[in-house]
Amino acid sequence: MSLLRLAGRPLLASMFVAGGLKSLSAPEEVAPVAEPVVQPITERVDGLPDRTEQAVRLSGAVQVAAGLLLGTGRLPRLAALAIAGTLVPTTLAGHRFWEAEDPEERAQQRIHFLKNLSMLGGLLIAADDTAGAPSLAWRGRHAAHDLRRDAHLVRRSVRATARPAAAAGQVRAKLAH
Numbered sequence: 001m002s003l004l005r006l007a008g009r010p011l012l013a014s015m016f017v018a019g020g021l022k023s024l025s026a027p028e029e030v031a032p033v034a035e036p037v038v039q040p041i042t043e044r045v046d047g048l049p050d051r052t053e054q055a056v057r058l059s060g061a062v063q064v065a066a067g068l069l070l071g072t073g074r075l076p077r078l079a080a081l082a083i084a085g086t087l088v089p090t091t092l093a094g095h096r097f098w099e100a101e102d103p104e105e106r107a108q109q110r111i112h113f114l115k116n117l118s119m120l121g122g123l124l125i126a127a128d129d130t131a132g133a134p135s136l137a138w139r140g141r142h143a144a145h146d147l148r149r150d151a152h153l154v155r156r157s158v159r160a161t162a163r164p165a166a167a168a169g170q171v172r173a174k175l176a177h
Contacts, residue, residue, distance in 0.1 A: 005073070005131060012122050013071035016063040016083050019090075023060025027053040030094075037093035059086045070126065080126035087123065091116040 023030055031038075031052040038055045042048045049055045063086050069079035095116060097109035134142075 002132070005129070009073055009076060009126065010071040012119070012126060013067040013079075013083075015119065016087075017067035017071065020060040020063030020065075020067060023056050024064065027056040027060065030056045034089075034093040037089050041089060059090065062086050076131075077127050077129065080123045084120055084123040084127065087116060087120050091120070 100106035
């Protein structure tokens with residue numbers, strides 16, 4: 001593993017582990033702010049908790065678990081996607097700068113909103129990171145290319161050996177008469 005991945009993954013994960021622990025331990029602090037975003041989601045998605053505090057706690061648990069996985073390099077791509085899935089509603093609930101009336105508060109919320117967008121970008125890059133190994137798409141393209149090349153070589157080999165074999169068969173047929 002490269003030094004950048006070794007250091008970068010825990011750094012990226014740290015914010016989510018810390019924030020997730022806070023959401024797990026004190027969901028009532030976040031629930032009032034999360035309510036306008038959580039309720040429309042829970043109404044549309046079966047299996048999510050109906051109460052906002054439970055949804056906040058679930059989001060926190062996902063952030064802690066996926067943050068630990070990302071930080072330790074275990075299932076980092078899946079972990080990054082899981083965190084990204086929790087970050088979108090968290091950002092929309094917690095940093096609604098467009099609703100702030102105070103210019104200073106609006107500026108602070110915009111900074112936090114953009115910070116979360118930046119972290120989302122980092123998570124998407126982490127989710128796409130194959131750690132130096134070729135992606136499945138690359139491997140598939142190159143396997144298909146190798147198969148085409150091998151088929152071409154077999155075809156040339158068959159043609160090259162078929163002519164002398166046919167000529168030898170004709171000679172053998174003439175000698176047999």
